[in-house]
Amino acid sequence: MIGCSGQIGSELTIELRNIYGNENVFATDLKEAPAEIRDNGPFQILDVLDEKRLQHYAIRNKITQVYNLAAVLSGNAERMPMQAWNINMSALINTLELARELGLNKIFWPSSIAVFGPTTPRFGTPQLSVMEPNTMYGISKLAGERWCEYYHQRYNIDIRSLRYPGLISYKTEPGGGTTDYAVEIYYEAIKNGSYESFLKEETTLPMMFMPDAIKATIDLMEADADKIKVRSSYNVGGMSFNPQEIADAIRKHIPGFEITFKHDFRQAIADSWPASIDDSVARADWNLSYKYNLESMTQVMLDEIRKKAG
Ligand code: NAD
Numbered sequence: 129m130i131g132c133s134g135q136i137g138s139e140l141t142i143e144l145r146n147i148y149g150n151e152n153v154f155a156t157d158l159k160e161a162p163a164e165i166r167d168n169g170p171f172q173i174l175d176v177l178d179e180k181r182l183q184h185y186a187i188r189n190k191i192t193q194v195y196n197l198a199a200v201l202s203g204n205a206e207r208m209p210m211q212a213w214n215i216n217m218s219a220l221i222n223t224l225e226l227a228r229e230l231g232l233n234k235i236f237w238p239s240s241i242a243v244f245g246p247t248t249p250r251f252g253t254p255q256l257s258v259m260e261p262n263t264m265y266g267i268s269k270l271a272g273e274r275w276c277e278y279y280h281q282r283y284n285i286d287i288r289s290l291r292y293p294g295l296i297s298y299k300t301e302p303g304g305g306t307t308d309y310a311v312e313i314y315y316e317a318i319k320n321g322s323y324e325s326f327l328k329e330e331t332t333l334p335m336m337f338m339p340d341a342i343k344a345t346i347d348l349m350e351a352d353a354d355k356i357k358v359r360s361s362y363n364v365g366g367m368s369f370n371p372q373e374i375a376d377a378i379r380k381h382i383p384g385f386e387i388t389f390k391h392d393f394r395q396a397i398a399d400s401w402p403a404s405i406d407d408s409v410a411r412a413d414w415n416l417s418y419k420y421n422l423e424s425m426t427q428v429m430l431d432e433i434r435k436k437a438g
């Protein structure tokens with residue numbers, strides 16, 4: 129696991145250890161891991177951009193599969209586009225080369241709804257569509273998808289990928305994306321009873337609760353190889369809502385909750401992305417399914433954040 133300390137990695141690592149055994153899932157990140165990961169199985173500080181160390185680590189530990197989650201997300205990528213491009217592409221290419229050189233048997237690399245752009249149909253965006261992203265994050269993810277498909281076709285590497293929508297979770301804070309507002313809003317609702325949204329009230333985006341994203345990832349990785357017909361990345365839709373609708377869902381539990389709106393540079397990123405996603409190809413190929421909607425996710429988010437707050 130590369131990127132085990134991040135929003136997804138901190139939960140996916142635990143789930144993989146539950147399935148394959150703590151000692152069989154080697155967790156790595158540039159930064160310290162949460163105690164639950166660091167203390168219960170192998171963990172190493174490792175920079176995925178350091179290809180020599182990455183290779184030594186993989187050989188020494190007889191690594192057979194890699195989940196590479198290291199990336200600069202959309203908001204941070206607009207703050208430092210050149211670095212984001214270099215990091216996002218080198219992190220992926222080092223992993224692909226590792227797979228080719230060591231003959232690894234499976235790779236997971238996440239893409240994003242950010243591969244779509246302002247010229248893509250916004251509602252029910254299909255698996256195959258116009259892709260002209262105008263954010264650095266989206267450009268790097270689209271290029272990444274092309275690299276993944278190329279390595280599969282050229283070197284027969286079993287690489288699998290999901291275009292995650294915005295992911296919502298309570299264990300680890302999100303890492304600098306545009307959909308982060310949909311996590312912050314729950315924390316602020318409990319702490320202050322109010323939230324100032326950096327996206328406009330009508331900005332609808334595709335989102336997914338973390339347990340559904342983890343399940344989708346495991347289901348994809350465990351599916352028979354002949355079922356995986358898409359080797360760029362699969363659309364994953366989840367649910368779609370805007371800041372006003374998530375605020376209304378919170379208000380059912382916290383009646384006095386107030387939301388105000390002051391959009392910033394992330395509005396333009398959100399405006400370039402789809403509002404809803406058609407994921408029928410993933411459903412047909414390997415039975416993608418979800419459990420949570422806005423109401424059931426809101427209940428769990430508020431309960432869990434209250435527990436954390438003590
Ligand atoms: P995150 O920022 O929370 O976590 C990324 C982790 O990678 C961090 O712990 C970071 O320290 C680590 N990392 C960064 N550079 C590294 C390097 N050079 N070497 C080793 N580790 C490094 O991000 P996340 O939300 O967990 O996202 C993981 C992946 O999923 C990314 O590729 C992201 O683009 C993709 N994704 C996330 C979302 C989402 O909503 N969270 C949606 C779509 C796609």
Ligand code: AKB
Pocket residue numbers: 201202203239240241242265292293294295304305306307308
């Ligand atoms: C972001 O907002 O950058 C991510 C994503 C949708 O890829 N959450």
